[in-house]
Amino acid sequence: MMKGQIPILEMIAVTVILFVSFGILFSQREFENRWGDADIILKGRDMVLTMDRIGMLGTFTSSPDALANFLSDTIPERNLIYWSGLEGTLQPTVTVACNCTTSQINDLINWAGRLKLNGRDIRLEFVSSSLEPIQQSDVLLIWGRTGLASYKAEILSYLASGKGVVGISDVTSPDSTYTEIFGVRDCGSVIGQGNCGGNGDTEITFVSPTQASSPTFKAHKLFFHMPIRSLGSLAVPIIPLENANMPLCLSSTVFDGTFDFKNVEAMYWICNATTVYMDTNDNNLADQVLRENGTFRVGGYDFKMSYIETNRTFVSIRPGFRFDDFRNSQVKVLPSDGDTTKILLRDGNYNGGSPLPVVVMNGSESGRVIWGSDFISSNVDHDKRLLIASMLLAASSKRSNAPTIGDIQTGFLTPYINVVNRDMLEIYQFNLGLGFPF
Amino acid sequence: MKGQISIDYYVALIIFIFFVVYFLFQTTNLVPVFVNQMEEQRMRSETYQMSELLVNHAGVPANWDLLLPNNIGQIQRIGLLDQTTNKTNRISVAKVASLDFICDTQGQQFLRSRMMTDLEFSVIIVDRTDGSTELDCVSNTTNSRGFLVTTRRVVALDDGRYGELTMQVWIP
Numbered sequence: 374m375m376k377g378q379i380p381i382l383e384m385i386a387v388t389v390i391l392f393v394s395f396g397i398l399f400s401q402r403e404f405e406n407r408w409g410d411a412d413i414i415l416k417g418r419d420m421v422l423t424m425d426r427i428g429m430l431g432t433f434t435s436s437p438d439a440l441a442n443f444l445s446d447t448i449p450e451r452n453l454i455y456w457s458g459l460e461g462t463l464q465p466t467v468t469v470a471c472n473c474t475t476s477q478i479n480d481l482i483n484w485a486g487r488l489k490l491n492g493r494d495i496r497l498e499f500v501s502s503s504l505e506p507i508q509q510s511d512v513l514l515i516w517g518r519t520g521l522a523s524y525k526a527e528i529l530s531y532l533a534s535g536k537g538v539v540g541i542s543d544v545t546s547p548d549s550t551y552t553e554i555f556g557v558r559d560c561g562s563v564i565g566q567g568n569c570g571g572n573g574d575t576e577i578t579f580v581s582p583t584q585a586s587s588p589t590f591k592a593h594k595l596f597f598h599m600p601i602r603s604l605g606s607l608a609v610p611i612i613p614l615e616n617a618n619m620p621l622c623l624s625s626t627v628f629d630g631t632f633d634f635k636n637v638e639a640m641y642w643i644c645n646a647t648t649v650y651m652d653t654n655d656n657n658l659a660d661q662v663l664r665e666n667g668t669f670r671v672g673g674y675d676f677k678m679s680y681i682e683t684n685r686t687f688v689s690i691r692p693g694f695r696f697d698d699f700r701n702s703q704v705k706v707l708p709s710d711g712d713t714t715k716i717l718l719r720d721g722n723y724n725g726g727s728p729l730p731v732v733v734m735n736g737s738e739s740g741r742v743i744w745g746s747d748f749i750s751s752n753v754d755h756d757k758r759l760l761i762a763s764m765l766l767a768a769s770s771k772r773s774n775a776p777t778i779g780d781i782q783t784g785f786l787t788p789y790i791n792v793v794n795r796d797m798l799e800i801y802q803f804n805l806g807l808g809f810p811f
Numbered sequence: 812m813k814g815q816i817s818i819d820y821y822v823a824l825i826i827f828i829f830f831v832v833y834f835l836f837q838t839t840n841l842v843p844v845f846v847n848q849m850e851e852q853r854m855r856s857e858t859y860q861m862s863e864l865l866v867n868h869a870g871v872p873a874n875w876d877l878l879l880p881n882n883i884g885q886i887q888r889i890g891l892l893d894q895t896t897n898k899t900n901r902i903s904v905a906k907v908a909s910l911d912f913i914c915d916t917q918g919q920q921f922l923r924s925r926m927m928t929d930l931e932f933s934v935i936i937v938d939r940t941d942g943s944t945e946l947d948c949v950s951n952t953t954n955s956r957g958f959l960v961t962t963r964r965v966v967a968l969d970d971g972r973y974g975e976l977t978m979q980v981w982i983p
């Protein structure tokens with residue numbers, strides 16, 4: 374090797390080493406932070422807390438339009454998307470598939486289509502459905518039909534998917550399919566024909582569940598807490614008063630209506646969205662002024678005026694209520710396993726001492742079924758409307774529409790546990806998601 | 812020849828000077844970026860902290876708004892939380908009005924001392940139900956560096972309305 378070559382090689386080596394060292398030392402710097410993520414999380418938390426603090430969380434959970442308006446008011450970023458969901462409680466919309474006629478569907482919508490619980494609107498959406506295939510829904514109502522052998526597989530599959538079935542029929546001798554689905558069979562085959570005599574009582578009473586795990590607990594709880602809607606119609610704005618000392622209604626727009634049950638008709642006049650005048654002694658004269666949550670007594674039973682709106686009221690029935698006897702005398706069944714804790718309503722007892730059921734509930738992890746004697750084919754007063762609504766909601770699937778974060782660049786979910794007890798104690802989770810799609 | 816410097820030395824010297832210049836250039840470039848980043852991080856966290864104190868702290872004393880106008884010196888810390896319900900994100904309309912009064916009469920220096928900060932800031936509360944401005948407390952000090960940090964909070968007012976609290980912070 375020639376003289377001078379070695380130092381040149383050394384210099385080249387040193388130069389390369391220095392370049393590499395400096396490249397590492399002064400590499401391209403990027404200062405990343407996650408303040409953007411923190412901002413979305415903070416915004417989500419602020420939104421949900423503010424909804425609750427202004428008392429509108431219930432409204433926003435049941436009304437997508439109201440929620441959209443609130444979010445558009447409070448989110449200046451146009452590219453921020455949102456989604457919401459509810460877990461652990463009744464969904465804002467419960468779809469009921471019914472093998473009913475159009476007329477029956479209309480009746481059901483009129484009776485129980487719009488409900489309200491703890492300030493949230495709950496909508497029962499009735500859709501006409503055959504029994505094979507069954508329409509996409511949360512609960513199936515089979516009204517009047519007892520021969521179900523041809524549809525057994527479809528109905529059992531529907532139940533296995535976590536949904537519920539309500540059967541309303543005056544079934545006198547359930548066949549094996551009906552027994553398998555609804556868990557009822559004729560009394561004689563359960564406790565012997567000799568113990569199945571008698572014609573029950575003159576009234577139908579609730580069998581109060583003794584524990585929350587009882588199959589009947591939820592329907593019982595809903596019936597005695599959830600109010601039922603009563604629509605009023607525009608009336609002459611002069612309310613007839615029984616007592617001259619009662620405060621006058623100065624409103625120029627008055628709606629009147631009737632809350633009926635057991636052949637009792639209690640007339641009321643809606644003065645405005647906060648005040649109702651009630652006739653509690655059936656003389657067509659108002660004798661009591663009610664505000665929301667005010668209680669009244671008619672026909673020996675206690676009620677609560679849960680909500681007052683411009684042209685409608687929502688009344689809840691207090692414990693102790695009994696129905697008129699609506700059982701067809703030919704209907705004599707029992708839970709197929711003899712478990713009387715599954716009986717929600719009874720028409721007294723058989724002569725053998727066993728309760729004579731008119732509504733029986735069977736619950737399992739996969740689905741919930743309720744059988745009831747036919748009480749919705751005639752004289753469907755508010756008490757029976759509330760009963761069918763309670764049965765449908767108790768049987769409906771416990772799905773949650775908890776949102777999932779899909780293919781978006783950044784998104785965070787804010788869960789909020791809400792405890793409400795306006796009408797009924799509920800603990801549920803509201804989820805609000807915020808994120809950027811790009 | 813004697814006294815002559817070898818070519819090796821020249822090359823080594825040039826390389827050395829090149830790398831010294833390169834090192835200094837990189838360092839002078841990086842340091843301000845680092846400093847700005849540190850300031851920004853501090854301002855962001857302080858903005859969040861100040862907004863949190865305003866939205867979720869009642870202040871000291873909790874009913875400081877009742878000390879106006881004569882006992883204003885007794886106010887130790889300012890917070891807008893409605894102390895009667897003590898619920899997060901629910902601020903008192905009376906306290907907002909009192910803060911507006913303090914901002915107009917006492918100026919930023921007083922507010923900075925009561926909010927434990929040495930940064931310049933502005934607080935604006937807009938009622939989102941009707942778009943009206945409930946509070947407009949802006950520092951007169953110019954933001955000469957042209958850099959500020961903004962935090963927006965959604966709040967409920969204790970009279971049932973809701974609004975947005977915008978807090979901006981900068982170094983004078």
